[in-house]
Amino acid sequence: MRTAFYISDGTAITSEVFGHATLSMFPVDFNHKTIPFVETVDKAQKIKELINSTAKSSGEKPLVFFTFVNPVLSDIILSSDGVCYDFLSYSSEIVKRELKVAPVPKVHRTHSIHEATYDFRIDAVNYALANDDGANVKDYEKADIILVGVSRSGKTPTSLYLALQYGIKAANYPMTEDDLEKGALPKCLLPFKHKIFGLTIDPERLSAIRQERMANSRYASIRQCRIEVREVEMLFKKNKIAYLNSTKFSVEEISAKIISETDLERRKY
Amino acid sequence: MRTAFYISDGTAITSEVFGHATLSMFPVDFNHKTIPFVETVDKAQKIKELINSTAKSSGEKPLVFFTFVNPVLSDIILSSDGVCYDFLSYSSEIVKRELKVAPVPKVHRTHSIHEATYDFRIDAVNYALANDDGANVKDYEKADIILVGVSRSGKTPTSLYLALQYGIKAANYPMTEDDLEKGALPKCLLPFKHKIFGLTIDPERLSAIRQERMANSRYASIRQCRIEVREVEMLFKKNKIAYLNSTKFSVEEISAKIISETDLERRKY
Structure with a gap:
């Protein structure tokens, strides 16, 4: 080879x-x-x-x-x-x-700690971890974006990618069955509706991912996945929340699509 | 401009x-x-x-x-x-x-979900999160590498970067004062000594980072930081554990150095 x-x-x-x-x-x-x-x-x-x-x-x-x-x-x-x-x-x-300017080569021009935006990125990683999976709903004021979707629809890796690569503070909130039954956005999200971006996923793919985590559970059943996905998409539509089906996309692609569809300010190039 | x-x-x-x-x-x-x-x-x-x-x-x-x-x-x-x-x-x-082969251009050749190693990367992100900050010490068998260092020495962002970019499963374990007082590796790490990589940091920088988190605490005092850093470095030396001072390096640089100093198998190019 x-x-x-x-x-x-x-x-x-x-x-x-x-x-x-x-x-x-x-x-x-x-x-x-x-x-x-x-x-x-x-x-x-x-x-x-x-x-x-x-x-x-x-x-x-x-x-x-x-x-x-x-x-x-x-x-x-x-x-x-x-x-x-x-x-x-x-x-x-x-x-x-x-x-008509000569280059001034410098070692470690890119990917170094000296980039002006480096601290933003580390702060954003810490923010994403502290605000992962609805762990903390009191700090959404500081979020640049809040990813919302059912469990295992790709929120966490996307939050981390947005943070590490672009210095974007992304919280994420999982829509539970309780939330979905109410058919409305949870109260903690209401003041921040303008920051919400939805992630959805094909029920078949969701079921396969959940099976790996909890085989043969109700949580992983195709029926349950279909119900949750349908309900979350209805909620996005009702609230005019932009959303994206993550099934066929990598975290890089999902992140690039989110940035190009919102006016998120990237802190790194 | x-x-x-x-x-x-x-x-x-x-x-x-x-x-x-x-x-x-x-x-x-x-x-x-x-x-x-x-x-x-x-x-x-x-x-x-x-x-x-x-x-x-x-x-x-x-x-x-x-x-x-x-x-x-x-x-x-x-x-x-x-x-x-x-x-x-x-x-x-x-x-x-x-x-002497013609190129076969394809859309989304890179950074897509179709890359053979994509699932490895998402698995590795989930692993890094579940095994962050000593949260779980029972799954080190599956780790590719275990990053060890005092609190706030750069372990978490590095673990996540190794996972997201390279599909490397990185756990991380924080050496607490209790651990350091004993002057020996914690029992949970002993069977996995060959997988440990140490991170250290200049006490002045460590103190500044900790101040942001807990201002004017003993935890953030320069005296405490000096003691912890000295003790953890002694422990690395005593146990012949390779380590790296993260102070002047970005997560990209730390990750590249770790990969080039170990025989870690990268799952993505």
Whole structure:
């Protein structure tokens, strides 16, 4: 199998995301290797040797997606036997030409604690945890968004993703059977209706997820799931609450859709 | 201020990560706009008009980082007044030349629920939540890693990041004063010593974080923080537990360092 290396003087997250997006267009399997924090000539030399030995033992040139601030390190990797692509070089040339400003490369430009919004993100994670699953209904004043849905409709992972990635404070509230029987939004949510975003899910998928948690329970039965989903969707419609069916979407997709359908202020790019 | 657009037929996460990494090299402020799920000609036309009106009103060409599977959509964006860069085109050419295989573009190739490892990630998030902060010490058998450190040393956000991004099941255990006084690892951790990774933090930073939580408490005092940090580091050394000082690092950096220092198996690229 062909090996792909993602190499950087930082976390190598950008190298990975970019390299992965490129390779995912090809119907080929790869052996992925991420090597972060390559900050010295010594380490870069070792990586070059690793690329060369991989090329030799497999008989195929590894694909190498890399970025370094220090050109000395770039040159070492470029002199290896891999197919090496300094993936920010081309785009930075385009931007430089347009802005007529020279780049000022800095190590750890992205994904570091020095980003202005880092503390927002950690605060948002703490907020999401403290306000998960209706655990605390007294702090909705501070919420940027309140995700509402039946148990196991994807609220918690979405809250955490919004917090970690975007610094958005997301509380989440599970609509219980008691809530649904009343056919109205719980009192604790009424003052914050403008912040509510609904999540719903196909009853079949919901039942399968609940089965894993509580096999053969009433809670997991398809009948119960159908009732709860129908009732929660009716409630969303009655209250003109925007909602989204999470069944076919990842947390990344759900989060991107929520942000694009609301006017949530993202605290990170 | 110059506007930068990140546009895609999917979440636009890759566009954002790539565009942001490029622009972060320039000492210039940008007005960032992410536009995900541009899947129709109609929507692409509207985005083109937005790019054009932005160019007109600001007098500066917006920078546009984009990727589409459908070339019809690409052509619409390329015909706008922005400086447009189809950022995967160049790298996919390089890979195509080397592999001698044509790309098979698919919508939602990355960041979708169809990735083979998606369920691992959601399971890992549920695991991290159930095993956060020593809440449950009976399920360490299933942990990929157990983060150990004093209260507020960065364990929880790191556990969640490892879960969400990499599908790694991370439990975390807070070393309390009682634990530290005994000068030994708690019994519940002993069978899993090989899975423990320590987090430590500068006492000054720890005290500042704890002050926010419990101002003027003994818990937040610099004296108490110094004692706890010294004792936990001694414990790590005595037990030959690898550890890392989290003070100057983001969760992304801490996670990347932990993965590169252990043999943790990542379930996502």
